[in-house]
Amino acid sequence: MPNPTAAMLVIGDEILSGRTRDANMHHLAGELTQAGIDLKEVRVVSDDAPAITAAVKALADTYDTVFTSGGIGPTHDDITADCIAAAFGAAIDIRDDARVLLQAHYDRNGQELNAARLRMARIPDGATLIDNPVSVAPGFTLGHVHVMAGVPSVFRAMVASVLPTLTGGAPLLSRTLRVMRGEGDIAEPLGTFATEFADLSVGSYPFQKDGIYGSSIVLRANDPARLDSAMTALQQIFPE
Amino acid sequence: MPNPTAAMLVIGDEILSGRTRDANMHHLAGELTQAGIDLKEVRVVSDDAPAITAAVKALADTYDTVFTSGGIGPTHDDITADCIAAAFGAAIDIRDDARVLLQAHYDRNGQELNAARLRMARIPDGATLIDNPVSVAPGFTLGHVHVMAGVPSVFRAMVASVLPTLTGGAPLLSRTLRVMRGEGDIAEPLGTFATEFADLSVGSYPFQKDGIYGSSIVLRANDPARLDSAMTALQQIFPE
Numbered sequence: 344m345p346n347p348t349a350a351m352l353v354i355g356d357e358i359l360s361g362r363t364r365d366a367n368m369h370h371l372a373g374e375l376t377q378a379g380i381d382l383k384e385v386r387v388v389s390d391d392a393p394a395i396t397a398a399v400k401a402l403a404d405t406y407d408t409v410f411t412s413g414g415i416g417p418t419h420d421d422i423t424a425d426c427i428a429a430a431f432g433a434a435i436d437i438r439d440d441a442r443v444l445l446q447a448h449y450d451r452n453g454q455e456l457n458a459a460r461l462r463m464a465r466i467p468d469g470a471t472l473i474d475n476p477v478s479v480a481p482g483f484t485l486g487h488v489h490v491m492a493g494v495p496s497v498f499r500a501m502v503a504s505v506l507p508t509l510t511g512g513a514p515l516l517s518r519t520l521r522v523m524r525g526e527g528d529i530a531e532p533l534g535t536f537a538t539e540f541a542d543l544s545v546g547s548y549p550f551q552k553d554g555i556y557g558s559s560i561v562l563r564a565n566d567p568a569r570l571d572s573a574m575t576a577l578q579q580i581f582p583e
Numbered sequence: 584m585p586n587p588t589a590a591m592l593v594i595g596d597e598i599l600s601g602r603t604r605d606a607n608m609h610h611l612a613g614e615l616t617q618a619g620i621d622l623k624e625v626r627v628v629s630d631d632a633p634a635i636t637a638a639v640k641a642l643a644d645t646y647d648t649v650f651t652s653g654g655i656g657p658t659h660d661d662i663t664a665d666c667i668a669a670a671f672g673a674a675i676d677i678r679d680d681a682r683v684l685l686q687a688h689y690d691r692n693g694q695e696l697n698a699a700r701l702r703m704a705r706i707p708d709g710a711t712l713i714d715n716p717v718s719v720a721p722g723f724t725l726g727h728v729h730v731m732a733g734v735p736s737v738f739r740a741m742v743a744s745v746l747p748t749l750t751g752g753a754p755l756l757s758r759t760l761r762v763m764r765g766e767g768d769i770a771e772p773l774g775t776f777a778t779e780f781a782d783l784s785v786g787s788y789p790f791q792k793d794g795i796y797g798s799s800i801v802l803r804a805n806d807p808a809r810l811d812s813a814m815t816a817l818q819q820i821f822p823e
Contacts, residue, residue, distance in 0.1 A: 353625075356784060356786055356803070357786055357788060357801070358608075358612065358625075359612055359622045359623065359624075359625070360612060360616050360622070360755065360757070360803065361609060361610075361611075361612030361613030361614075361615075361616050361622075362757065362801065363788070364609040365608070365609070368598075368605070368627070369598075369601060369604040369605070370601075371601075372598065372599055372600060372601030373601030374601075375601075376600050376601050382599045382600070382601075383599065383628075383629060383634070384599075384626065384627065384628055384629075384634070384638075385598075385599070385625075385626065385627035386624065386625065386626050386627075387608070387624065387625035387626075388623075388624055389623060389624075390786070394623070394624070398624075416766050416787070416789065417766050417767045417770040418766050418769075418770045418773055418774065418787040418798075419770070419773065419774035419777045419778075419785070419787075420777070420785065420786055420787060454765075454767070454768075457767065457768075457770075457771065458771060459766075459767050459768075459770030459771050459774070460767035460770075462770070463767075494789060515600065517600070517602065525694075526656050526657050526658050526699075527657045527689075527694070527697065527699050527700035527703075528694075528697075528699075529658075529699075530657040530658045530659070530697075530699030530700070530702070531697065531698060531699050533658055533659065534658065534659040534699070537659045537660070538659075544596060545659070545660065546596055546597055546630070546660055547656070547658040547659075547660060548597060548603070549656065549734060558658075561597070561602065563596070563600065
């Protein structure tokens with residue numbers, strides 16, 4: 344059975360303007376690979392309601408699971424929750440379970456749960472909350488869409504909360520052979536190898552070290568035995 | 584007149600598997616911002632022909648300029664050029680101008696221009712070559728789509744080759760005010776400010792320093808005078 348598929352939607356002007364370098368995509372990609380869920384597509388859009396709504400619809404229609412990152416804080420530019428609700432035709436308002444979490448948190452810190460902070464309790468009808476052990480304000484899961492914060496430490500904590508609830512397949516395993524020859528030298532025998540092992544993903548990534556061009560050949564598969572036999576065959580083609 | 588819009592398509596299994604952390608998106612975002620071209624969307628897809636073709640079509644239909652990154656090397660998994668040709672219904676074959684570049688390069692290095700390396704001379708009909716001062720094998724521009732390498736040093740060199748050929752708008756300028764208060768504290772006055780200065784992009788990004796929560800308020804606009812007056816108003820709302 345093929346692994347379940349996933350997509351990610353990164354939301355935020357700060358990524359597209361070059362102000363911030365996104366870190367969440369790389370983190371989620373690694374976690375999903377280990378969990379046996381195939382990340383197939385990532386989109387990055389700005390803090391623009393029609394763009395967010397259209398992207399989440401397109402991804403939710405295509406993939407088994409969708410993760411979003413960004414836009415669920417208390418400020419005026421945090422519009423993700425409302426966009427997700429709109430995409431699914433769900434009502435959205437301040438929800439008691441989220442409000443209780445926030446109230447307890449701000450009471451502990453002697454801060455006021457003001458109108459802006461209460462926006463973080465806006466949760467679509469039918470959604471379940473995603474635990475946020477870092478800064479309390481929850482994410483949420485609506486259908487197969489998991490809505491999470493953009494701050495990397497919070498995003499990571501929410502991914503850790505969500506992943507155990509998902510059914511993954513066999514983890515995607517990888518083996519790498521570094522060959523100190525340029526891609527142009529190895530491409531022909533590597534192409535023949537990739538045709539013979541068409542059930543594996545066979546990638547080639549050039550690198551440069553001390554002025555010498557080399558290639559990292561990466562084999563990816565779910566079956567460790569198959570990966571071992573492919574690696575053995577590859578090492579015979581490219582002996583040290 | 585609004586600035587021209589752009590999108591980016593990052594192609595590669597290695598990004599989606601978490602093996603490699605993409606660096607090209609952040610670089611291009613910064614360059615486009617300086618050039619007065621608004622990066623509106625980024626997509627990341629795997630080395631899968633239907634996915635690449637569909638994504639490049641969708642982005643080319645929507646935005647003024649599209650940049651792609653990855654998949655133009657000599658190995659079997661480098662399928663970007665053929666996918667771009669397919670997306671535009673253009674014929675593709677080894678082209679003499681690209682072949683001449685490669686032949687001279689490999690002659691200089693005493694290497695053979697073999698069949699695999701010749702794949703890098705596959706250029707769609709009607710495309711113009713993008714100079715690659717790092718490793719010679721060219722990118723290409725077909726219509727308003729610029730097809731570039733994924734290796735960061737080569738990608739950057741190709742961006743530098745392409746950008747002067749594009750017509751940008753006014754550079755997007757930004758000013759940042761760091762406020763040592765949490766987003767929940769500043770959200771209400773900041774929302775009022777954003778409504779008053781609705782022609783600017785007003786973003787709020789939380790940070791934590793020495794256990795204190797703060798917010799970076801980022802104003803973005805093309806008009807420096809307008810940015811200055813907005814910054815003055817903002818500093819009055821949030822004095823040091």
